[in-house]
Amino acid sequence: MTIFYTDPITRVNDKLYLKNGDSNPIHHDVINDAIPGKPNDNSRYQADFYKYFGLDIVTESVFDYPYPFISEKTMRPITSKRPFIILGALGTLTLLKSKGFKTFNTIIDESYDSIADHSDRFDSVTTSIKNFVTQPIEKIRADVESVSDVLEHNFKTYLALEDIELSQLIL
Amino acid sequence: MSKLLTKKYYDKLSSVYNILDTIEFKEFDYNFDVLKDRLIQIKREQYNVNDRIIIEHFDTDYYDKKILNFGLNLYNTMTIIKELDIPYFIFTFITNYFGLQQEIDLILKDHSREDRPTIIETFITTSHYNSDLVEDLPINAQDIKHAGLSMMGASRSHRYSLYNYLNTNNLLDRVEVSIRGYKG
Numbered sequence: 001m002t003i004f005y006t007d008p009i010t011r012v013n014d015k016l017y018l019k020n021g022d023s024n025p026i027h028h029d030v031i032n033d034a035i036p037g038k039p040n041d042n043s044r045y046q047a048d049f050y051k052y053f054g055l056d057i058v059t060e061s062v063f064d065y066p067y068p069f070i071s072e073k074t075m076r077p078i079t080s081k082r083p084f085i086i087l088g089a090l091g092t093l094t095l096l097k098s099k100g101f102k103t104f105n106t107i108i109d110e111s112y113d114s115i116a117d118h119s120d121r122f123d124s125v126t127t128s129i130k131n132f133v134t135q136p137i138e139k140i141r142a143d144v145e146s147v148s149d150v151l152e153h154n155f156k157t158y159l160a161l162e163d164i165e166l167s168q169l170i171l
Numbered sequence: 172m173s174k175l176l177t178k179k180y181y182d183k184l185s186s187v188y189n190i191l192d193t194i195e196f197k198e199f200d201y202n203f204d205v206l207k208d209r210l211i212q213i214k215r216e217q218y219n220v221n222d223r224i225i226i227e228h229f230d231t232d233y234y235d236k237k238i239l240n241f242g243l244n245l246y247n248t249m250t251i252i253k254e255l256d257i258p259y260f261i262f263t264f265i266t267n268y269f270g271l272q273q274e275i276d277l278i279l280k281d282h283s284r285e286d287r288p289t290i291i292e293t294f295i296t297t298s299h300y301n302s303d304l305v306e307d308l309p310i311n312a313q314d315i316k317h318a319g320l321s322m323m324g325a326s327r328s329h330r331y332s333l334y335n336y337l338n339t340n341n342l343l344d345r346v347e348v349s350i351r352g353y354k355g
Binding site: 048 | 177179180183184187188231234267268269270273289291293294295298299300301302304305306307308309310311312313314315316317318319320321322323324327328329330332333336337340342345346347
């Protein structure tokens with residue numbers, strides 16, 4: 001099991017729990033020896049080390065919200081050209097599609113996106129995650145290759161998004 | 172000056188509006204007197220049709236469906252604007268929460284349809300978006316060494332739930348996780 005860290009943080013143990021007042025932070029960089037690469041100025045928007053992963057499991061800022069809330073966490077797999085599953089509010093994938101992005105229903109069960117009950121949606125998301133990540137790495141590589149046109153489309157959509165939005169903005 | 176809007180977005184708004192002030196939600200969501208004082212300073216007797224106060228709403232809110240069907244901080248904001256007798260139409264909310272329009276409609280359900288804020292729902296912000304900094308990287312699927320990654324970041328209940336799911340299902344050897352927790 002490898003866990004790596006971003007900011008001054010404290011370690012997450014196998015039995016995870018919050019303990020307020022613990023003041024023993026451990027500082028780790030996001031990249032460790034197992035994940036070669038280097039953080040850079042644009043790592044907020046794009047992470048070079050994503051190339052070593054088959055799937056980004058995005059945990060959005062909120063989950064049990066009534067409507068989608070999109071943070072930079074959802075943008076990062078798009079700019080880093082990797083498929084993603086989003087643990088977020090109902091309809092988050094639908095919203096991304098409305099902005100011109102495509103998703104990955106040919107390789108991932110995305111039915112979770114339309115499940116309103118938060119507990120049921122969590123179960124559905126985690127089942128999709130489990131089904132994907134327990135495949136052999138060779139199969140995951142082939143899956144990612146099979147959606148390369150979607151990954152390229154999403155990257156181009158990201159680059160054009162600001163100009164498209166501004167051209168459509170009615171003030 | 173805007174902190175979170177991109178230059179292009181701000182320039183577009185400036186080309187249409189006379190921006191009186193730009194206020195970030197995080198500046199006041201723990202102390203609404205800050206918002207009140209700020210609005211009192213910029214309050215006018217009369218407003219031109221293109222006068223605008225920009226509210227940058229890019230933070231999470233508090234919900235309790237037993238009490239409210241909208242965010243508590245949003246409700247407080249709208250209440251202060253009303254208390255100060257400032258028309259809503261001079262406000263433009265820019266948000267990455269794609270339900271803000273519905274929530275404001277609920278809060279203002281008995282208010283005149285002619286006096287409504289403008290809502291712009293977008294994730295084009297300096298926090299989310301910088302098309303100049305990102306590179307057109309190759310996909311290189313053959314580089315994949317790990318099945319999955321989850322950059323969870325700050326502690327939140329759904330992230331702990333996912334972490335615990337991965338742990339109890341022995342998936343942490345398949346998914347690399349980054350999370351800010353507390354030492355047990």
